[in-house]
Amino acid sequence: MTLSAFFQPNGRRLSSAGIVLLMAPFFMLIAFAFLYPLLSLLSLSVTEPTPGFGNYAKILDNPVYGKVLLRTLWIAVLVSALSLVLAFPxxxxxxxxxxxxxxxxxxxxxxxxxxSVLVRTAAWAVLLQRNGIINSALQFLGITSEPIRLLYTQGAVVVAMTHVLMPFMVLPIYGALRNIPADYGRAASICGAGPFRSFWEVTFPLALPGVLGGVILVFLTALGYFITPALLGSPQEMMIATLISQQLREFLDWPFAAALVGVLTLFVTAITLLFSRVFRFDRMLGGQL
Amino acid sequence: MKFKKPVAGAALALSLALGGTAAVADEIVIATTGGLMRNMMEEYFYLPFADATGTEVVPFDIEVPDQWARAEGMARTGDIEFDIVTATGPDLVGKADILETIPCDELENVKKYALPGACQPKGIARTTGGMVLTYNTDTYAGKAPATWADFWDVETFPGPRGLPDTGDRDWWLPTVALLADGVAKEDLYPLDLDRAYKKLDEIRPYISVWWKTGNQVQQIMRDGEVAMTMAYSGRALKVIQDGSPFAMAWDGAIRDTGYLAVMKGAPNTEGAMKFINFFYGSAEGHPGFIQSVGYATSSTIGLSQLPEDEQKLYATYPANYELLVDPDFEWIGAHRDELRERWTNWLLQ
Structure with missing residues (x-):
């Protein structure tokens, strides 16, 4: 069998064997570096210290963990919304x-x-600190009389995460917008639509696949985000990735950390499935209309 | 460590070839945190020890929690690679099963020079500091805070505060909260956690930084992010010596000792004990070491060699030492899980 049998030169469709061959290196990487560790972690969560769902019961028993999860979801929603508002223009x-x-x-x-993300996050720490440029400006303008607390707050985390994740929102939207033929806008205005109506009824709906692609990328990344919340946030407003790291590194409680990973994985999977059901994935990422 | 073995092996082969009158070249592996502590231990103690005894010290850089994770693994498999490990006070109780008993009465220099309490059954003091109240001397130019009750007194001493969210804060903070609530130092343990957390609730809104690392606590002091904070005394010392307007209030500081402990079944137990004896007896090593790491050793021939003014910045200076809280590690070790869970729940709520 020759290679051409795998990759038929006439047309863009590949045979299924061709697809398998193209995917093989990537799939092997995923299997070894992602699926295997994930599955062994998850099995740890139901086998140690005793077989069963004890670790998961611990998460449910203590309202604190639910609170951390809800807070994480809320921050991810905020960051996605802010990124969208900033990225679309x-x-x-x-x-x-x-x-x-x-x-x-x-x-x-x-x-x-x-x-690096670390550098960008550290830059925010410099800006937001008590004697930093923002506090100095606020006092100089007479808006505040003494430095206010900006660093180590939830607000600092949201702002910095939005900054870090915004490119992931801009690019899919840009892709979708670029695929809209310019004629559509002209047609709308010939039919008498003003710029606002033309945007709202033509451009925006056509850009929606890009918007959804961006939202899902930013939202899912934000759910598991670690560095920025760890450096700019307060432990009183901990997010789940920081909690997992604490259980692993500090308390050496691998099974419980694994259970937290299980819960996070469950949420990410559920949200991804929901998105792919409601809005079709191929449209979102391909930008094809 | 991996590539040093062949060197020792070569030395061994050489000494055999030369007729073997010299003692067999041996080595001990000492696990500590990397960076400053490792470098200074090496300069002031490991290398002089090797010169004096022929026993090579192989330093192994590792953070303490990782070290215990590994040590536990080694103890399980019986393949012990560390001779000396670094332990905190609670570790001496919590990890007692895998640690060798130190023969305090048989080590000559320990008998002669160790401060009272320095040699414990499962470990011997390496460096002592305190979790100390530090405050900005410009902010509190008129009246300076002196106790943990003052730290809680936000009327008399307004200003942003810092507390640790790292290390052993699960018993450090309940301890100082009880001091602030009027409990006497001798009556702290067993800790009344309900009372302690009620007191912690009061100060919580005024804590603007929960610091995570020694570097961070220095940074928030220098940047004026806090006017008062609990800090490692060695870290605060550096900030003060660098010229920032800070001072330490030693009353009620929690004694924080890093211990040298010997692993049970270590490849070279004898060498490890020899090193401990050398560490306590080496008068030349201590002053430079103390000044470099910012923590005092517990050998009486150590701190006393420094100028009097400088001695006052260290936890083992006699006037400071008597103000320290001496934690009950038996109790803390036995209640570790409860302390930790209580802390996590309180902080995350």
Whole structure:
């Protein structure tokens, strides 16, 4: 059998054997580096210290853990919403600009990818600290009389996570917007729609797959986010990833941490399935209309 | 450690080849946190020890929780690789099963120079500091806070405060809360947790930073993020020596000793005990070591070599030492899970 039998040159569809071959390296990586550790962790959660669901019962018994989970979901919702509000105009500007301006906007969006998350998070710590630039400005303008607490709050976490995750929102929306033929906008205005109506009834619905793609990327990433909440947040407003790390590294309670991982995995899976049912995935990520 | 073994092996082969009159070249493996502590131990004690006795010290860098995870694994399989490990007070009780008993009465220099209480059955004091109340001397220029009751007194001493959310805060904080509530040092243990957490509820809204690391507590002091905080005394010492306007109030500081402990079934128990004896007797090593790490050793020939003014910044300075809280590790060790659960629930609520 020759390779051409796998990858039929006429047309874009591959034979199923071709698909398997293309996926093989990636699948092996996933299986070894993700599925295997995840499954062994999950089995730990139901076998240690005694077989059964004791670790999960502990999560349910103590309202504190439910609170952490709810808080994590809430922060993920906030971050997704804020990112969307900030990212949509940026994506529109990217689509409509040309030349150096387009380059400039693209650079602004992509630049953060070139610096580590740690650096960006540390930068926020500098800005938000008690004697930092924001507090100094507020006092200089007479808005506050003494430094207010900005760092180590939930607000700091939300703002910094939005900053870090926003590019993941901009890019899918940009992809979707770019696929909308310019004629549609012209047709809308010929039919008498003003710019607002044209946006709301033509552009936005067509961009929706990109919006949903961005929301799901940002939301799911935010659910398991670790560095930013650990550095800028207060332990009184702990998120689940920090809680898992604490159980693992500090208390050495692997089975209980594994149960927390189980719960987080359950939530991520459920939310992903929900999204893929309600809004079809292929449309979201492909941007095809 | 891996690549040092062949060197020791080569030395062994050499000494055999030369007729074997020299003692068999041996080594001990000492696990400590990496960085400053390891480097200074090496400079002031490991290398001089090797020169004096021919026993090579192989340092192994590891954080304490990871070290115990490994040590427990080694004890399970019987394949012990560490000779000396680093232990906290509660560890001496909690990990007693896997630790060798230190023959305090048989080690000559320990008998001669160790401060009272320094040599415990399962470990011997390496460095002593305190979880100490530190405050900004500019903020509190008029009247300075002196006790944990003052830390709780937000009327007289307004300003943002810091407390640790790391290490042994699950008993550190209930302990200082009870002191603030008027309990005498001698009556602290067993801790009345209900009373302690009621007191902690009072101060909670005024805590602007729950710090996580020694670096962070130094940073929040320097940046003025807090006006008062509990801090490792060695960390506070550096901030003060670097010129930040801070001072320490030793009354009710919690004695925080890092211990050297020997693992049961260690490959070179004899070498480990020899090192401990050397550590307590080496007068030349202590002053430089103390100044570099910011914590005092418990050898009477140590701190006393420093200028009097400087001695006052250390926990083992006699006037400070008598103000310290001496924690009941038996009780703490026996109630570890309860303490931890209570803490986590309180903080996350």
């Amino acid at each position: 940026v994506a529109m500007a990217m689509v409509s600009s040309k030349g150096p301006m387009a380059l400039f906007i693209t650079a602004c969006v992509l630049l953060p990818f070139w610096s």
